[in-house]
Amino acid sequence: MIQGSIKNKLTHVKSLGTVPIKHTIPSRHDSRNKEIVGRVVKQLEFDKYNVQYSRESLKRCLYPSKDILVPIDADRKVEVRNKVLIGQGRHLLNLQWNIAMLRLFKRTPDNLNGFDFNYSEKSSILAELRQRDITRLYVQYLRDHDLKGIARIEIPADRVSSRLQKRQDLQAFLGIMGYISLLNSEPTLINFINRSIIIKIINPLIS
Secondary structure, three states: OHHHHHHHOHHHHHHHHOOOOOOOOOHHHHHHHHHHHHHHHHHOOOOOOOOOOOHHHHHHHOOOOOOOEEEOOOOOOOEEEHHHHHHHHHHHHHHHHHHHHHHHOOOOOOOEOOEOOOHHHHHHHHHHHHOOOHHHHHHHHHHHOOOOOOOOOOOOHHHOOHHHHHHHHHHHHHHHHHHHHOOOOHHHHHHHHHHHHHHHHHHHHHO
16 A cells, blocks of 8 residues: 555654755746746646646755755645655655566466557567666656756756756656655556556557
């Protein structure tokens, strides 16, 4: 039970998140932040899958290199460090990826999760998928779904390498996943992750 386990940890998470933190989001970035958040909401299809979120909280997830608090509820009674959300998001996505792999390669001739191929073909596909670095697949997903450049990096643009931007984009994405995991029910969360992310990563690999 994903949602239940997360809620059981909220007391611990809250204690991690309420330590005074100096960093805030620069107000001069607000217009650009709104634009990026709008793109995130659209590309990840939050509304289509009934994912609850706050745009103000999503803005804070865009700064993975800052040690800041992200409000989880409207009255700010629970605020969580973005670093904690990043770890939570990584764990959640990896868990759902592993579950999808187990279901996908179950010994059955029937279609699984909308994927249409025979068991005889699965062994070679499985071997190929096992060689893939899941982190690179997440980065590729961000690139393929117009989510490059979502992380806000407060250094001059000409000093931001492609590698740094990719790494920070991934951290921002994972933080967003961790954030919505604390707001949404387990059925909503799993349905969203599987349909909006996992299937879209897997389909190009098996087509």
